[in-house]
Amino acid sequence: MANPTHLSLRKAIIAACLKMNELGINQGTSGNISARIEGGFLITPSGIPYEKMKPEQIVEMDLGGGYFGDYLPSSEWRMHYDIYLNKPEAGAVVHTHSIYCTALASLQERIPAFHYMIGVAGGTNIRCADYATFGTQELSGNMLKALQGRSACLLANHGMICFAKDLDKTLWLAGEVETLAQQYWIARQVGKPNILNKREMNNVLARFKSYGKQTKDLPKGEAMAVEPPPRRDNPKSATNGTSAKRGAKKPAGKAKRQPAKRAARTAKSRQEPAA
Numbered sequence: 001m002a003n004p005t006h007l008s009l010r011k012a013i014i015a016a017c018l019k020m021n022e023l024g025i026n027q028g029t030s031g032n033i034s035a036r037i038e039g040g041f042l043i044t045p046s047g048i049p050y051e052k053m054k055p056e057q058i059v060e061m062d063l064g065g066g067y068f069g070d071y072l073p074s075s076e077w078r079m080h081y082d083i084y085l086n087k088p089e090a091g092a093v094v095h096t097h098s099i100y101c102t103a104l105a106s107l108q109e110r111i112p113a114f115h116y117m118i119g120v121a122g123g124t125n126i127r128c129a130d131y132a133t134f135g136t137q138e139l140s141g142n143m144l145k146a147l148q149g150r151s152a153c154l155l156a157n158h159g160m161i162c163f164a165k166d167l168d169k170t171l172w173l174a175g176e177v178e179t180l181a182q183q184y185w186i187a188r189q190v191g192k193p194n195i196l197n198k199r200e201m202n203n204v205l206a207r208f209k210s211y212g213k214q215t216k217d218l219p220k221g222e223a224m225a226v227e228p229p230p231r232r233d234n235p236k237s238a239t240n241g242t243s244a245k246r247g248a249k250k251p252a253g254k255a256k257r258q259p260a261k262r263a264a265r266t267a268k269s270r271q272e273p274a275a
């Protein structure tokens with residue numbers, strides 16, 4: 001393939017593979033990454049070390065399950081394929097045999113809500129898909145079951161897989177899930193972790209809709225789930241270059257500004273008695 005299509009996306013996939021190694025969430029060439037294109041997806045080839053991988057070796061597949069070019073796709077292409085077919089929101093997929101996810105998967109255990117961040121995968125736990133031989137349709141089917149309402153799952157006696165809207169987000173999610181698996185594993189060494197109840201996790205999941213977003217990125221009409229601190233400067237004057245010094249502006253909010261002495265007295269009267 002002299003001039004492969006989607007050259008920048010091919011390069012981004014290789015960069016994501018190298019980043020996966022940097023993050024320490026990949027073992028050898030066992031991990032594989034893909035990204036959606038119109039009518040199909042691009043996926044890492046089978047058995048080529050990331051350091052030596054060239055953009056033209058990234059394999060294009062269509063949504064009929066066929067591939068183009070001289071290189072075979074990853075032996076795990078079915079799982080990627082089934083995610084793109086069944087999860088329209090998936091823009092990229094990462095599959096790894098990361099240490100702690102794989103260790104937990106060997107116990108065929110799900111990761112429960114021992115930490116609220118479990119919600120990053122979309123639910124109140126991260127399930128473990130039933131075991132099936134690698135590369136089979138049976139494994140892919142088990143994976144889809146475990147991914148119901150989720151964007152990540154463990155794969156029994158195998159590893160983990162996750163997806164998100166793009167390569168960056170998916171790689172981030174893979175790192176988060178591995179961290180959660182490690183934290184859970186460590187907690188289990190010394191006791192029985194407390195599990196957050198369903199009510200609290202539903203509260204967390206509602207808040208996650210705006211998690212990590214700036215005010216400008218929120219959908220219209222949606223409020224921040226966690227109330228931000230009051231903004232002190234005036235955004236209008238900041239944009240026209242007449243930004244005032246910090247603290248010189250009238251504070252936001254309805255409260256009238258109190259003279260310094262009165263404010264100090266009020267603050268003092270509000271103090272808790274010394275313990």
Ligand SMILES: [Zn+2]
Binds near residue numbers: 030076095134158159
């Ligand atoms: Zn695998």
